[in-house]
Amino acid sequence: MSLGRWSLWWFPAGMRLNELAVCKGRLEEFAGEVFAPLVRADQRVKGGLYLRGLLLDGHRKSMQPMAGRLGVDHQQLQQFMTSSTWSVEPVRTRLARRAVAVVRPQVWVVDDTGFPKDGTSSPGVARQYSGTLGKVGNCQIGVSVHAASDTVSCPLSWRLFLPGSWDEAADRRARCRIPDQEHHRPKWQLALDMLDELATSGLWPAVLVADTGYGANAAFRHGLEDRALAYALQVKGEMTAHAQTAEPYEPPYGGLGPRPLPRYRTRPVSLREHVLAAGRARAVTVTWREGSKAAMSARFVFLRVRLAGRRPKPASDGVIGLRWLIAQWPEGQDEPVKYWISNLPADIPPRDLVRLAKLRWRIEHDYRELKTTLGLDHFEGRSWGRDTLPARLRCARADVTQGAAMTEFSSTGWIALFSNRQANVEGWDLVTRIALVADIEKGVLKPVTDYPDFQRLAYAHKVIGAIPASPGHRAHWDDFEGGVPRTETIVGWLVTEGAGVLPLTADGATAEDADLMLAPGEEAPSA
Helix, strand or coil, X not given: CCCCCHHHHCCCCCECHHHHHHCHHHHHHHHHHHCCCCCCHHHHXXXXXXXXXXXXXXXXXXXXXXXXXXXXXXXXXXXXXXXXXXXXXXXHHHHHHHHHHHHCCCEEEEEEEEEECCCCCCCCCEEEXXXXXXXXXXXXXXXXXXXXXXXXXXXXXXXXXXXXXXXHCHHHHHHCCCCCCCCCCCHHHHHHHHHHHHHHCCXXXXXXXXXXXXXXXXXXXXXXXHCCCCEEEEECCXXXXXXXXXXXXXXXXXXXXXXXXXXXXXCCEEHHHHHHHHCHHXXXXXXXXXXXXXXXXXXXXXXXXXXXXXXXXXXXXXXXXXXXXXXECCCCCCCCCEEEEECCCCCCCHHHHHHHHHCCHHHHHHHHHHHHCCCHHHCCCCCCCCCCHHHHCCHHHHHHHCCCCCCCEECCCEEEEECCCEEECCEECCCCCCEEXXXXXXXXXXXXXXXXXXXXXXXXXXXXXXXECCCCCXXXXXXXXXXXXXXXXXXXXXXXXXXXXXXXXXXXXXXXXXXXXXXXXXXXXXX
16 A cells, blocks of 8 residues: 555655554464563563564664654663573574465575674674675674565574684673584584574475575585485586586406595586587576566576586495586577576476576565664674574564455555455556456456455545654553553554544554543643
């Protein structure tokens, strides 16, 4: 639903207030399940409060601005995220399970991203190379695993990369509460550790994809194969391999010492040389998905090769297994521009092979939204283990909005009711006058009659604008629940056609049933 210029000015970095209001029930259910392992009731309440703060609009998602929008003391949020005694592991396990259920991933994606920092107090901060900065800078590096489909993606797990310099920094480690057993490990090892942890929760990827930073690492590839995981990894053209027809031979035994191991007579050549030798005539055009403007198509060469390098892993008979080599070779280019390797089955259709390998793009979308919408760059926690919890909580947005409809509010004043869902009516066909709803997957408007489960239209409040509330406005109920009075901060007003102006509280609920609206400085009546 569009709110005109307000959607650009007031809602640049979070859910619209009316969206949060409609999803209030699902949000409460989500927070109740995710924070259920927390023993104390006040911790669960603060967890739900922190979650609403992440999802609500606002440019800054650090503690003080969020607390201001929620109308609470920021120390509550700070204490919950930094020093409160609760274990993060059960929470992130529940988040991962919810995320997989919502996303229904076709692949998992492994990658890392940088968080520029000014100081030296945050865990793992150091002068190191960051792809985000494109250079060496003072930053943290987070390694992450994401579940992804063609239309949605969500982080499943994160780890902060701990540079080697932190192994000897006893004072900084103590201040950040870094456990003694936590030491520097390479990024690829952190990725494998996360995959192992997710596996203990009963979660495994159908296919894992990653960029060259991971695909070019033989130890990472062997780790995936040792875990019987399928992969499609981007690599560099300089990686070497034997041709599909190459066969090992066993040197004759001289009678002394151990028998010589089978080996390949031929010298391995680079993946680039393999593709150039095959020639551009081997390239075929593959369309792997529909883009926002047109179908995504390119020309690819598909070969079967046996990876060599410094750490090949042959079978006991010396044979190196066959792997897919996929090379993207655009028209007019003298050579391929991108390469992937995969251990997916030999009979997989080329379109599926490309589509799965290309799904890595979703992680760039996640990183952008995590930093601009949920303020991952703004997080101020300086305790080990909770720094990346805000990223995991991102799945709340997809979770609480899945299947939720604007049952109270609509940009046209109408909603369409289906068998198991509802949807906004976005407009009307000018010829047939049939109501139109959005097809999210294809990004188009379709007549409601195109859906066999359509039942009827229903009236809803028509939103024509939104106005931010100035600080200090509150709604007061004399008898909120069980005779207990309650006062809530008003964060904005929805202007609706016919219903007038509706006040909205920080938890996304409308407060038109309040007994009293309090102006800034006005005290609530005593009981």
